[in-house]
Amino acid sequence: xxxxxxxxxxxxxxxxxxxxxxxxxxxxxxxxxxxxxxxxxxxxxxxxxxxxxxxxxxxxxxxxxxxxxxxxxxxxxxxxxxxxxxxxxxxxxxxxxxxxxxxxxxxxxxxxxxxxxxxxxxxxxxxxxxxxxxxxxxxxxxxxxxxxxxxxxxxxxxxxxxxxxxxxxxxxxxxxxxxxxxxxxxxxxxxxxxxxxxxxxxxxxxxxxxxxxxxxxxxxxxxxxxxxxxxxxxxxxxxxxxxxxxxxxxxxxxxxxxxxxxxxxxxxxxxxxxxxxxxxxxxxxxxxxxxxxxxxxxxxxxxxxxxxxxxxxxxxxxxxxxxxxxxxxxxxxxxxxxxxxxxxxxxxxxxxxxxxxxxxxxxxxxxxxxxxxxxxxxxxxxxxxxxxxxxxxxxxxxxxxxxxxxxxxxxxxxxxxxxxxxxxxxxxxxxxxxxxxxxxxx
Amino acid sequence: xxxxxxxxxxxxxxxxxxxxxxxxxxxxxxxxxxxxxxxxxxxxxxxxxxxxxxxxxxxxxxxxxxxxxxxxxxxxxxxxxxxxxxxxxxxxxxxxxxxxxxxxxxxxxxxxxxxxxxxxxxxxxxxxxxxxxxxxxxxxxxxxxxxxxxxxxxxxxxxxxxxxxxxxxxxxxxxxxxxxxxxxxxxxxxxxxxxxxxxxxxxxxxxxxxxxxxxxxxxxxxxxxxxxxxxxxxxxxxxxxxxxxxxxxxxxxxxxxxxxxxxxxxxxxxxxxxxxxxxxxxxxxxxxxxxxxxxxxxxxxxxxxxxxxxxxxxxxxxxxxxxxxxxxxxxxxxxxxxxxxxxxxxxxxxxxxxxxxxxxxxxxxxxxxxxxxxxxxxxxxxxxxxxxxxxxxxxxxxxxxxxxxxxxxxxxxxxxxxxxxxxxxxxxxxxxxxxxxxxxxxxxxxxxxxxxxxxxxxxxxxxxxxxxxxxxxxxxxxxxxxxxxxxxxxxxxxxxxxxxxxxxxxxxxxxxxx
Ligand SMILES: Cc1cc2nc3c(=O)[nH]c(=O)nc-3n(C[C@H](O)[C@H](O)[C@H](O)COP(=O)(O)OP(=O)(O)OC[C@H]3O[C@@H](n4cnc5c(N)ncnc54)[C@H](O)[C@@H]3O)c2cc1C
Ligand SMILES: Cc1ncc(COP(=O)(O)O)c(C=O)c1O
Numbered sequence: 001x002x003x004x005x006x007x008x009x010x011x012x013x014x015x016x017x018x019x020x021x022x023x024x025x026x027x028x029x030x031x032x033x034x035x036x037x038x039x040x041x042x043x044x045x046x047x048x049x050x051x052x053x054x055x056x057x058x059x060x061x062x063x064x065x066x067x068x069x070x071x072x073x074x075x076x077x078x079x080x081x082x083x084x085x086x087x088x089x090x091x092x093x094x095x096x097x098x099x100x101x102x103x104x105x106x107x108x109x110x111x112x113x114x115x116x117x118x119x120x121x122x123x124x125x126x127x128x129x130x131x132x133x134x135x136x137x138x139x140x141x142x143x144x145x146x147x148x149x150x151x152x153x154x155x156x157x158x159x160x161x162x163x164x165x166x167x168x169x170x171x172x173x174x175x176x177x178x179x180x181x182x183x184x185x186x187x188x189x190x191x192x193x194x195x196x197x198x199x200x201x202x203x204x205x206x207x208x209x210x211x212x213x214x215x216x217x218x219x220x221x222x223x224x225x226x227x228x229x230x231x232x233x234x235x236x237x238x239x240x241x242x243x244x245x246x247x248x249x250x251x252x253x254x255x256x257x258x259x260x261x262x263x264x265x266x267x268x269x270x271x272x273x274x275x276x277x278x279x280x281x282x283x284x285x286x287x288x289x290x291x292x293x294x295x296x297x298x299x300x301x302x303x304x305x306x307x308x309x310x311x312x313x314x315x316x317x318x319x320x321x322x323x324x325x326x327x328x329x330x331x332x333x334x335x336x337x338x339x340x341x342x343x344x345x346x347x348x349x350x351x352x353x354x355x356x357x358x359x360x361x362x363x364x365x366x367x368x369x370x371x372x373x374x375x376x377x378x379x380x381x382x383x384x385x386x387x388x389x390x391x392x393x394x395x396x397x398x399x400x401x402x403x404x405x406x407x408x409x410x411x412x413x414x415x416x417x418x419x420x421x422x423x424x425x426x427x428x429x430x431x432x433x434x435x436x437x438x439x440x441x442x
Numbered sequence: 443x444x445x446x447x448x449x450x451x452x453x454x455x456x457x458x459x460x461x462x463x464x465x466x467x468x469x470x471x472x473x474x475x476x477x478x479x480x481x482x483x484x485x486x487x488x489x490x491x492x493x494x495x496x497x498x499x500x501x502x503x504x505x506x507x508x509x510x511x512x513x514x515x516x517x518x519x520x521x522x523x524x525x526x527x528x529x530x531x532x533x534x535x536x537x538x539x540x541x542x543x544x545x546x547x548x549x550x551x552x553x554x555x556x557x558x559x560x561x562x563x564x565x566x567x568x569x570x571x572x573x574x575x576x577x578x579x580x581x582x583x584x585x586x587x588x589x590x591x592x593x594x595x596x597x598x599x600x601x602x603x604x605x606x607x608x609x610x611x612x613x614x615x616x617x618x619x620x621x622x623x624x625x626x627x628x629x630x631x632x633x634x635x636x637x638x639x640x641x642x643x644x645x646x647x648x649x650x651x652x653x654x655x656x657x658x659x660x661x662x663x664x665x666x667x668x669x670x671x672x673x674x675x676x677x678x679x680x681x682x683x684x685x686x687x688x689x690x691x692x693x694x695x696x697x698x699x700x701x702x703x704x705x706x707x708x709x710x711x712x713x714x715x716x717x718x719x720x721x722x723x724x725x726x727x728x729x730x731x732x733x734x735x736x737x738x739x740x741x742x743x744x745x746x747x748x749x750x751x752x753x754x755x756x757x758x759x760x761x762x763x764x765x766x767x768x769x770x771x772x773x774x775x776x777x778x779x780x781x782x783x784x785x786x787x788x789x790x791x792x793x794x795x796x797x798x799x800x801x802x803x804x805x806x807x808x809x810x811x812x813x814x815x816x817x818x819x820x821x822x823x824x825x826x827x828x829x830x831x832x833x834x835x836x837x838x839x840x841x842x843x844x845x846x847x848x849x850x851x852x853x854x855x856x857x858x859x860x861x862x863x864x865x866x867x868x869x870x871x872x873x874x875x876x877x878x879x880x881x882x883x884x885x886x887x888x889x890x891x892x893x894x895x896x897x898x899x900x901x902x903x904x905x906x907x908x909x910x911x912x913x914x915x916x917x918x919x920x921x922x923x924x925x926x927x928x929x930x931x932x933x934x935x936x937x938x939x940x941x942x943x944x945x946x947x948x949x950x951x952x953x954x955x956x
Contacts, residue, residue, distance in 0.1 A: 035485045042486035098956060115482075176489040188950035192517040238516040245454050276450050278482055282513040287950045346954040351882030354951040355912025358883065362530065372538035399912075399956075406907035407679060407686040407698055409534055414690050429540040 004030045004166035005331050007152055008131075009139050009179060012041060012115070013316035014299020015172030016122035016133075020058065021324035023131035027331055030164055031123075031131050032154065034138035038120035041174075042280055044199055044233050044307060046112045046210070046223055048395040049087045050095055051314035054321065057105035063121050069224045070109040071209040074391065077260065078214045078369055079425040081377040085387035091398045099347070100321055112210065112223035112231055118313075137162075142169065142182050142295075149183075149294030168327060168337075169295045172316075177301035180288050187286040191361040194306045196241035198252050198279035199233035201225070202271035213260040216436030217366045219308070220259045222267075229274055232267055234259070235308060236440075237366040238281040243441035248277050251441050258440055283307060285361050290348060291341040298323045302348065305357065306364035311396055322347055355400040368436040371429055376409070378423065379416035386412055453483045457514050460495070464507050469496055487513060528557040529885045532906050559584055562895070563888040565903045568594070575603050576923040578900055586895075591932040593918035594900035598764040598875040599839070599847045600923035601794035607834050614830030622823040626653060627812060630823025638833040639799075645770065645836055646762065646787075647780035648801040650808040653829075655821045657759050657788020658684040660798030663815030664755060664786050665692055665724065668807075673722040674714050676707055680734060682757055683907075685726050701731075702738045704746060711750035723752035729772035730761035733904050733917050735871025735878050737761070737772045744782055755784040763792035764851065764875045769839035791875075793835040795828040847922040851875060857926035858918065861933035867940070868953045870915070877918040880953055881940065887914035890943035897939060899932045913955075 008019040011033035019031035035041075047055075052070065055061040072086040086108060093103040127133045136157035143151040143163065151165030171179030207230070210223035218236040225231045234255040236244065244251045257264035285305045290297055299316035322344050330340040347353070369377075380387050392398040402408070420426040456475045463471035472495040484492050490509055491502070498506060536551035558564035564583060571579040571587070578592035601607045614634070624630035635653060643649035654660035665688030669675060675689040679698040689696045697714075699706040707725060714723055725747050727738050740756065747754040761771035769792075773779050780803070789797040800811055812818050824832075838844050858877055859869045870878040881887040884905050891903040905914035916936065920929070944951075 034488060039485055040480075040482045042482045174486065174488060176487060178488065181489060188948050190948065196516075241516050245458075248452050248454060273448065275448055276480065277452050278480060279452065279454055280483070280486070280513070281516060282487070284517065289950070346952065347956070349950055349952040350954045350956050351880065351913055351951070352956050354883045354886075357951075358885075358912065370535055371540035372535060375538040401910035401912045402679075404532075404534065404906070404912075405679065405910035406534070406683075407677075407681075409537065410686065410690060411696060411698060413538075414694060414696075426540075 002151065002165035002167055004028045004164065006030070006168050006170055006327065007032065007164055007166040008170040008172050009033075009152065010172035010174060010299070010301070011035075011037070011123050011126065011133060011135065012119045012172070012174070012299075013122065013313045014301070014320055015170070016119065016126045017054075017058070017317055017320035018170055018172055018298055018324050019131040019133070020122070020126040020129045021320060022327060022331075023126060023129035025324070025328045025331075027328070029126075029131040030166065031126050031133045032137040032139060032152070033123075033135050036135050037123050038116040040115045041119070042278065043115055043313065044112075044197070044221075044231055044310065045115050045118065045225070045313065046231075046310035047110055048310065048314050048397070049092055049108050049110050050395070050397050051317055052109060052111055053092060053096065053106045054314070054317035056107050058125065060121055060125055061107065064111065064113055064118065067117060068111045068113045068226050070111040071224075072108045072110070073209045074110065075209065075211045076214075076391075077211065078377050079374055080215075080423055081374060081381070081425075083377060083380055083387050083390070085384065085391040087392045087395060087397050088388045091389065091392045095397045099318060100325070110210070112225040114226045117226050139173075139178055142179065147293050149292075167331070170323070171295060171297045171301045172299050173301050175282075175300040175304040177288070177297065179295060179297065180301055183292070183295065185288045187288055189285070189287045189357065191285040191364070193361070193365045194238050194281065194283040194285065195235040195308055195364050195366055196238045196244060196279065196281035197233060197235040197283070197307050198244070198248060198277055199231060200252075200277045201227075201229040201274045202232050202267060203227075203229050203274060204272040205230065205266050205270040207266065211260075211263065213263065214369065215259040216368045218255050218259050218440065219366070220256050220263060222263060227274075230271075232256070232271070235366070238283075240439045240441055241281045243439055246441070248279065252277060254440065283364070285357065285364070287349070290345050296323060296327070296341060296344070303357075305360045308364045308366075309360050309394060309396070311360065314396070319348065352399045352401065356396045359400050368433055374423075374425060375420060376412065378418055378420050379412050382417035383412065383415055386415075450478055450480070453480050457510055461507065461510055461514065464503060464510075467503075469498060469503075472496075524557050525561045527554065528561040528563050529888055532884065532911055534906060534911075558888075562586075562892045565888075565891050573602055575600065576921055576925070576928060580900060582895065588895055588900070590898040590900045591924075591928050592900045593877075593916075593920065593932065594902050595921070596791045596919050597794060597921055598792045598851060598919070599835075599844070600921045601792070601831075601835050601838070603923070604794075604838070606838065607794055607831055610830045610834035611827045614826045618826035620825060620827060622825045624823060625819055625821065626823040627819045632826050632829065634826065634829050634833055635823070638829055638836065641833055641836040642799055643801060645840060646758070646773065646785050646801050648782070648785055648803050650803060650805050651799050651801045652808055652811055652815070652818060653824055654798040654800065654815075654818055655824060656796050657786075657790055657798035659817035659821060660786045660788065660800050661685045661757055662688045662691070663817035664784060664800045664811060665689060665726070666817070667811040667813075667815035668753075669693055669722065669724050672720075673724065674718070675724050675726060676710050676714075676752070677726040678702065678728065678738070680731055681726055681728050682732060682759070685728075685755075685757060689726065701734070702736060704739055704742045707743060708746045711746065711752055715750050723750065725752050725754045727754075727756055728760075729756050729758040730765065730874050730876065731871070732760050732876060733878055733909055733915065735874045735876045737872070740772065740776045740778050740782065744778060747783070753783045755786060756782050757786050759786075759788035759798070760791050760876060761874065762787045763835070763839040763844075764848065769844050769848065789828075789832045789835070792839070793832045795824075795831045795835070797824045797828055797832055851920060851922040851924075854922070854924035854926055854929045855920045858920060858924075858929035858933055861930045862937065865933065865937035866953065867937060868955060870955075875920050877920060879916040879918060879936065880913065880955060881915050882913055882953065883949070883951055884911070884914050885947055886940070886943050886949055886951070887916075889946055890940045891916075893942055893946075894936065894939040897935050899935045899939075901936065
């Protein structure tokens with residue numbers, strides 16, 4: 001009998017949560033991470049309401065909200081067409097019933113939580129739940145017997161080589177997963193087109209709830225976060241990144257000014273930047289196989305997507321509940337490992353998952369909004385229930401298929417209260433569309 | 443950290459420096475720059491040995507350079523632009539075109555259709571080379587021919603090749619000629635039209651029957667005839683297009699309720715009645731849903747409607763004749779024959795002809811719909827041949843032969859569903875002449891559809907706007923003429939085509955719904 005039921009590699013959104021949930025079920029869990037905590041990892045760390053609801057279900061939200069601002073309303077401005085909404089309670093409840101069989105702990109607020117804050121809370125929670133957590137522990141090798149992964153070899157914080165064994169090894173080790181690399185796992189559904197994203201942290205202004213702006217092929221967002229700062233982010237098509245990088249601070253401001261002159265002005269005149277500017281374009285989307293003999297992947301390790309809908313952490317939480325639930329049923333002897341993994345796979349590779357994956361990957365190409373899309377945004381104005389459903393769909397709370405359905409789109413159209421008259425983007429649409437194709441940073 | 447965060451160089455600059463140093467094999471400079479890389483990036487790019495740059499051997503250096511370059515450089519894509527465009531878009535992307543010239547602004551959509559056609563992923567507008575039976579020979583819309591086991595025709599009891607049906611058509615042709623020569627309100631009907639109304643009335647146990655030139659016209663006409671601006675329509679989210687359009691055309695007070703959810707209907711009715719005690723409410727649903735193969739609980743639905751003084755309309759286009767005791771469809775299966783307020787149907791699935799009808803127990807409603815339904819009065823009547831065919835079909839449907847054909851149909855359906863499920867695929871809904879085989883992702887469905895074309899099975903792929911986005915499927919329509927072995931052989935071919943499409947796209951998404 002190995003010493004542990006499960007070894008989790010990676011101790012952030014996916015790993016610490018999975019370790020915590022398994023430990024709470026009474027299993028012997030080892031969680032390791034090569035990082036020390038508290039520490040940051042690349043992310044703009046926005047949690048949609050189902051993300052915060054997971055934290056609440058796990059009794060961790062109070063701790064987070066003690067130091068993090070939260071709101072329920074969010075404003076999208078697409079080519080000057082504003083829509084303000086929030087994710088409705090009934091859709092959140094339906095989400096949790098559908099994915100996890102119960103709707104306890106639902107909250108409607110979102111929050112932008114620095115990873116050095118959030119991941120620390122998660123690591124402590126795992127430890128408090130009874131998992132053994134070793135940080136500064138880099139896994140160097142998987143122990144494989146026959147075709148079965150049976151444990152890990154790694155270097156602990158003192159530089160000692162150690163070996164640990166478990167009934168299952170859980171790769172929660174992120175996009176560049178060590179587990180996936182050492183097993184030589186292929187990638188599926190690769191979508192190389194993605195965004196470049198640059199962001200930093202600013203004090204000096206308080207704009208209230210989060211704002212997301214889109215114009216042409218560029219976008220920007222501002223969300224209040226910890227330490228009385230704002231996370232200010234710009235993104236665009238990765239094809240434009242070379243030119244963007246020639247002058248990162250200058251182009252960040254230029255992008256803000258182009259996408260939302262108001263926000264650009266606030267940042268320029270009131271913003272005080274507190275850290276360097278971070279950025280990446282390493283965001284192409286893919287899926288990996290989910291599980292095999294003695295191993296299973298969760299979080300970014302099994303599927304990474306572009307940041308443009310800010311969903312990776314919430315999906316990592318969702319994966320943690322799914323995989324901990326499936327593994328719990330196996331470890332308790334209720335089902336075989338194959339059955340447990342088939343149920344996990346069924347959910348993670350479902351039609352709805354595919355539809356949302358496509359939604360994100362298509363958005364990540366950052367093509368200018370089409371005429372019909374913009375007209376849909378106009379049609380939504382004043383139709384609060386449908387705006388809210390759109391927000392819920394964008395955040396993967398409600399299935400894409402329920403919003404983007406013929407009878408719904410036609411009905412939205414019929415119910416329109418506004419016309420396109422007040423929005424300059426429609427004035428000479430072809431000319432605007434051509435202008436949008438020009439690389440702003442060239 | 444030595445420097446305050448703000449004054450450190452951006453990771454971009456550092457990675458550029460590292461790559462340049464790597465080019466010069468300057469490991470020391472690489473290590474110096476790496477020490478400055480943010481914690482964010484180090485914890486993210488865990489595959490890069492940031493702390494070991496000083497001691498890299500030549501092969502690890504190569505890997506590091508490759509990995510960093512991949513993180514750092516945007517991808518250069520070599521793609522088939524046509525195929526990408528064809529696969530990427532959905533019809534709704536073209537629903538609101540830009541421009542004030544109604545004609546030229548259709549060009550953009552046309553460009554997409556052309557890309558779909560060039561890549562042979564356009565599933566529409568195929569043509570038949572001969573009468574479709576369990577096997578058919580067809581040509582696709584770019585002129586390529588194929589032959590295969592046919593799940594692409596809606597002729598559930600295989601009446602199109604039935605001698606008695608053909609004979610009825612021939613006789614009507616001799617007696618009346620091909621043309622009805624007028625609206626049914628003028629002089630478009632013949633004696634057999636009355637006979638047909640009576641026969642349909644007996645089948646659905648609602649004797650006040652009105653004929654329409656198509657099923658679409660019947661659904662749309664019933665709603666246009668009845669519903670006024672201040673009335674309300676409660677409609678199943680997935681009800682047929684003719685009903686959705688009918689709802690849109692008649693009132694702005696339209697609520698689309700969750701598919702099949704009678705509780706939701708009750709809640710909406712309570713809500714509407716709380717606000718409005720004066721106007722009418724029409725509740726609208728399909729019987730057998732045409733791309734989902736399921737049906738509502740009509741017993742409860744009709745009761746709930748009565749409790750709130752709402753009227754129920756059920757579209758039995760697909761189930762009438764093809765299912766249920768004596769061909770009475772979902773109504774007969776649920777023992778609500780004669781109990782539903784308004785029944786409408788189409789002849790185009792089982793009755794071997796164009797045409798539709800609306801039936802109820804009310805002579806007043808009948809006369810009202812004839813006058814105000816629009817598509818009855820202001821459209822030419824069913825042709826005599828059509829009328830005769832439908833009449834003959836309705837007789838066979840109610841006979842022992844009808845029972846025999848339905849049992850054959852059911853055997854083929856069961857064989858097909860079992861075999862497909864055996865391949866790990868998802869057949870939606872309940873056993874019925876419609877077997878919806880879920881695929882989901884449009885790209886996958888379009889490629890599977892292309893592959894299937896040459897492999898001996900004819901199947902129609904449905905996607906938006908017929909289904910919601912992300913839930914495309916093959917809609918397999920089974921006939922009484924299908925042999926169970928044909929169905930099983932077809933299942934294998936379909937399963938292989940889907941598997942090959944998945945490989946072609948290198949996709950790991952499976953076939954479970956949620
Ligand atoms: C620019 C950008 C912005 C984003 N913004 C958002 C957002 O706003 N909202 C959102 O929800 N998501 C966002 N995401 C996505 C989100 O950050 C990720 O989905 C999330 O971090 C995944 O969590 P994880 O636990 O799976 O992996 P990670 O957070 O990457 O954690 C993996 C852990 O595994 C450890 N590890 C790796 N290898 C080993 C090893 N060999 N031994 C020991 N430990 C190891 C690492 O040290 C790391 O701590 C963004 C992503 C990007 C790129
Ligand atoms: C449920 C339903 N109602 C109505 C119709 C319209 O019938 P027709 O093709 O006869 O116009 C159809 C067929 O497309 C249908 O599936």
